[in-house]
Amino acid sequence: MEGSVTLLLELLRENPNILDKAHSFLSDTPLHVAALLGHSAFAKHLLNKKPELATELNTHGSSALHMAAAKGYVEIVKELLLVNPDMCLVLDSNGRTPLHLAAIKGKVEALTELVRFKPEATRVLTAGGESGLHLSVKNNRLGALKALVESVAEDDQFVNWRDSDGNSVLHIAVAKKQLEMIRYLINNTKIEVNARNANGFTAMELLLNGPRDLRDMEIKECLEKAGASRMSKVQSIANSRDIVEVEEDMPQRQEESAILKKTDSKPIVKKHKQHTDWLGRKRSALMVVASLLATVAFSASLSPPGGVWQEDYTVDSDGNPVEHPHKAGLSVMADTDPQKYQAFMILNTLAFIASLSIILLLISGLPMRKRRFMWIQMVIMWVAISAFTATYYVALIEITPRHVKATLFSVTVASLMIGLGMIGVVFLGNVIRMCLWFLREYGYIKPKEKQDSLYVEEEENDE
Structure with a gap:
């Protein structure tokens, strides 16, 4: 644990077989611990005394090389590789080699040593069919990716290797919006930009x-420069549907064109009715405001102005009431x-x-989707806001000292009147709207004429 070579040598003099017994009841050998903590001199002495420790695995299937590579201790990695x-090719219980762990952690120097000693380690795959390239991109380790690409630069097939889901490293980089990695792969490798994964999608x-993401435009430009197709499968399907709809509407459009020529009127304009979930937005806003008001009102009832008495006071010091x-x-x-307390x-x-009533109405499941019901809820909310303003x-007034109260009173009253006036104006406006709706609903006022989605504007005749 301390990495003390002196103590190790003393223990070995006292008991030359201590390394055979040191890990008999433990998962990790002393070499595992030295590799994990970065004690390179200690690890070197252990390997000199007992080289077979380098092949020992713990209960997780990890060797000392796995630990040293994951931590990036280059000196220990070199000693173990010598x-x-x-051991570069050994998989742990998670199906990863020391090279995979170095790629995941972005330990470039350790990764370089592993590739130098055992180049074929770059071809070893995880249980999910992932190469070190996939793991570097997944964990956003650009340095590790560059080191691995340089080691397999002549193998175009391996650069385009796909995992169990059919994803190449470019698929993963695009999915994770890693712009720098995408640029590096496109500019420095022969990656196939139009390769499809198991679901049939290109990058x-x-x-x-x-x-959507702010980097989408830059990523799209990089892919297009590399020759990626602009149109996706989804877009092509949508475009084919648009073509069919245009062909079906062609006779109607020709007929409209003929009418225009005869009437010499302005072009036909289609008014697209935008869908706006007005009631949905109002319900969400009411729920948020009602919850906030209910929370504050509940807190105010438990902590009124001036606080509460901290102790009983029923008799004086002489025991008299x-x-x-x-x-x-x-x-x-x-x-x-x-x-004032009342x-x-x-x-x-x-x-x-009032706030709890709004919450109850919104979660009750009653058919509150019509405007008239929404107006009722808004009226209740106005009552709650007005009461809360007065509170x-x-x-x-209660917590303000008397010498400040005179100055504060005029400003507070003016602000209060302005606020209540605004609430009153909004309330009055909605009452008028409700009255107009009532009069139209029962025939006292002629309803507004509904405009068709397709209309023709005619020019005025001077005659």
């Missing part, structure tokens, strides 16, 4: 059909200013109950 370079199609007793946990404001609690309770005013 003893047994074939360009993964980009076009995946989630006091004139104004109180008990711990009760509101201070209730004793000092009962009228106003505060009534208004706060009104805001709390704030009462609390502010």
Whole structure:
């Protein structure tokens, strides 16, 4: 654990067979521990005394080389490779070699040593059919990718190797939006940009059909310069449907064109009705505001202005009953200013109950999808906001000292009046809208004429 070579030599003098017994009841050998902690001198002495430790595996199937490569301890990697370079090809319980672990962790120097001692280690695949290239890209290790590409530069087939899902390293880089890796693969390898994975998608199609990102345009330009096809399968299907729809609409368009020529009117304009989920947005906004108001109102009821008494006070120091007793946990404001306390609690309770009513209506499952029901909920919300505004005013007056209250009073009242006035204007406007809807619904007012989606604007005749 300390990496002390001196203590190791003393222990070996006392018991030359200690290395045979040191790991008999442990998972890791002393060499595993030295490789994990980076004690290169200690590891070198262990290998000199007992070289076969380099081939020992722990319960996870990992050798000391696995640990040293994952940590990037280059000196220990060299010593282990000098003893047994074939350990580069050993898979641990997760199906990974030391080279795979170095690629995942981005330990470029250790990776370079592994490739130099055992070049064929680059061809070993994981249980999922992934090469070191795949693992480098998956974990965004550009340095490891460059080192591996240089080692297999002459093997175009291996650069285009696909994992069990049929993905090449370019598929993975595009899916993870790794722009630098995409540029490197395109400019420095003979990667096939139009290769398809097991689902039949090219790298360009993964980009076009995946989630949007700010780097999409740059990635698309890189792929197009490399010769990637612009049109994806999904786009081609959509385009073929558009062509069919155009062909089906052609007789109707020809007829419209003939009418235009006869009437000498302006071109026909199609008004596309945009779908807006107005009610859905209103419901979401109401739920958020109602939840916030209910939370604040609940907190205010438990912590009223002025706080609560911290101890009982029923008798004085002589044991005589006091004139104004109180008990711990009760509101201070209730004793000092009962009228304002009642106003505060009534208004706060009104805001709390109104907010809970909104939440209950929204989660009740009742058919609240029509505008009239949404207006009812908005009215309740206005009641909650108005009550909460008044609650704030009462609390502010209560906790403000008298010498500041005179100046604060005028400003607060003006602000309060402006706020309530805005609420009143919005409330009045919606009441008028509801009245107009009611009058139209029952025939007292002629309803608005519905405009067709296809209309013709006629020019005025001077005659």
